[in-house]
Amino acid sequence: xxxxxxxxxxxxxxxxxxxxxxxxxxxxxxxxxxxxxxxxxxxxxxxxxxxxxxxxxxxxxxxxxxxxxxxxxxxxxxxxxxxxxxxxxxxxxxxxxxxxxxxxxxxxxxxxxxxxxxxxxxxxxxxxxxxxxxxxxxxxxxxxxxxxxxxxxxxxxxxxxxxxxxxxxxxxxxxxxxxxxxxxxxxxxxxxxxxxxxxxxxxxxxxxxxxxxxxxxxxxxxxxxxxxxxxxxxxxxxxxxxxxxxxxxxxxxxxxxxxxxxxxxxxxxxxxxxxxxxxxxxxxxxxxxxxxxxxxxxxxxxxxxxxxxxxxxxxxxxxxxxxxxxxxxxxxxxxxxxxxxxxxxxxxxxxxx
Numbered sequence: 001x002x003x004x005x006x007x008x009x010x011x012x013x014x015x016x017x018x019x020x021x022x023x024x025x026x027x028x029x030x031x032x033x034x035x036x037x038x039x040x041x042x043x044x045x046x047x048x049x050x051x052x053x054x055x056x057x058x059x060x061x062x063x064x065x066x067x068x069x070x071x072x073x074x075x076x077x078x079x080x081x082x083x084x085x086x087x088x089x090x091x092x093x094x095x096x097x098x099x100x101x102x103x104x105x106x107x108x109x110x111x112x113x114x115x116x117x118x119x120x121x122x123x124x125x126x127x128x129x130x131x132x133x134x135x136x137x138x139x140x141x142x143x144x145x146x147x148x149x150x151x152x153x154x155x156x157x158x159x160x161x162x163x164x165x166x167x168x169x170x171x172x173x174x175x176x177x178x179x180x181x182x183x184x185x186x187x188x189x190x191x192x193x194x195x196x197x198x199x200x201x202x203x204x205x206x207x208x209x210x211x212x213x214x215x216x217x218x219x220x221x222x223x224x225x226x227x228x229x230x231x232x233x234x235x236x237x238x239x240x241x242x243x244x245x246x247x248x249x250x251x252x253x254x255x256x257x258x259x260x261x262x263x264x265x266x267x268x269x270x271x272x273x274x275x276x277x278x279x280x281x282x283x284x285x286x287x288x289x290x291x292x293x294x295x296x297x298x299x300x301x302x303x304x305x306x307x308x309x310x311x312x313x314x315x316x317x318x319x320x321x322x323x324x325x326x327x328x329x330x331x332x333x334x335x336x337x338x339x340x341x342x343x344x345x346x347x348x349x350x351x352x353x
Contacts, residue, residue: 001144001166002117002233005107007126008150009035009086010137010158012103013079014045017072019135024224028053028063029070042074046158058144081294082134088244089129091121098234101201104153104281106146108234110324111335118165133248144169151180176200200226205245243326245270252292253327256319258311259289262330267308270332274306287311289318290329297321300337306334 009015012033018024030053032042039059051066063069083102090097096108107126117120123140130138137159141152144166155162164172177199179189191214197203203211203226211219224230245266252258285307286300297313299321311332319327 002108002110003112004125004143004149004234005109005119005126006141006143006149006185006262007090007105007123007130007154008139008141008153009084009103009109009130010139010159011043012047012082012136012261013043013074014048014072015136016079016082018045020078021334024070024072027070028068030059031072031074032059044069047220052152067336068170082136083126083249085134085246086130086138086245089126089133091243092129093126096236097233098236106149106234120161123161123163127159131159145228146232146234147182147225148228150182151176152258154180164276169228173226173251174199174204178203181222183221185284188215188218201274203227222352237335242274242335244331244333245273246329248329249327253330256316259315259319259327259330263287263311263315263332266332267311270334271306274334281337282306282334284335285311285314286333286335287314287318288329288331288333289315289322289327290331291322291325292328293325294328295325296329300335301332 009328014029017029017031026047028045028048028051030044030048032039035286041055041057041059041062043055044053044062048062048066048069051069052070053062053066059071079102087097087099088104090105090107092110093114094107094109096110098106100106106298109117109119112119112122116126119142123142127138127140130136138155139157139159140161141149141164142161143149143152143164146168148164152162152164178184178192178197183199184192192198195206195210195214197206203223208220208223211223213219215222236251247262247266249262253262282304283302284300285303286298288296288298290296297318299318301310301314303310315330315332
């Protein structure tokens with residue numbers, strides 16, 4: 001069986017806003033909407049959800065449920081930046097990643113040797129890395145099939161993990177309410193309930209012909225899910241092009257020497273990540289700096305090996321580009337070349353005339 005992890009950030013947009021603005025912590029907030037009550041809530045934090053506020057709810061309804069709700073204008077550029085940071089964390093563990101949105105993704109760690117192949121330990125380490133490096137929390141679901149991993153990630157939210165082992169899989173699915181199966185919306189659920197279908201156990205005793213008749217292709221899919229059948233692999237054609245490491249700093253740096261100190265601390269991690277991958281030739285090395293105004297620069301140089309002095313030379317060039325601006329993020333990476341299959345090389349034939 002395969003080992004799937006589904007990572008889902010906890011109230012992602014709202015969590016970013018609370019992280020960046022301490023005044024928003026502990027009070028009900030919603031992202032989006034508008035003061036004139038004509039907008040729609042994009043998402044909200046758990047304090048707002050306690051009042052019944054939900055995503056896609058009209059602002060007027062949200063304010064009626066929670067009169068003290070604070071509306072916050074969304075910052076999609078910041079959410080995208082944090083999402084990219086989280087995806088870079090995923091890549092430390094596996095190349096098999098299927099992003100679903102800015103705040104959630106599937107990972108296939110079946111072939112990973114990290115933590116002796118324990119998907120549970122990998123998932124926990126990912127969650128810890130995300131919290132340590134972004135200040136945000138994530139929940140995880142671990143299971144041998146995709147849809148159960150997604151369902152499981154919602155079981156112990158926020159900041160929790162739920163592991164469904166192969167031995168537990170059948171019992172977990174049998175007791176699963178149909179409303180938790182991805183794709184079962186409000187209308188479909190009401191229709192299922194009219195047939196006396198509330199849990200996967202009920203589906204197992206319901207004729208598949210009737211499911212197909214009343215629900216079409218989705219009926220067949222639902223029958224398979226209820227029997228814990230999901231042969232899907234991750235939908236990704238991604239081939240890793242680089243290995244990198246970066247750190248967003250607690251305090252902005254004002255000197256090249258400080259940036260070099262951070263780089264020296266990052267280097268062992270970069271070496272470690274390179275060694276955990278099946279080695280492909282290096283084609284270049286590079287550094288990235290992000291400045292206090294969120295502008296960033298990347299400097300690369302062709303190279304066949306990771307050379308510390310060359311990295312520091314690139315770092316100096318990148319720092320000069322900032323023209324005195326303070327630095328909030330330091331990163332370095334190696335770009336990977338395609339692996340040459342020498343077994344398929346054919347030497348050209350020469351003939352004398």
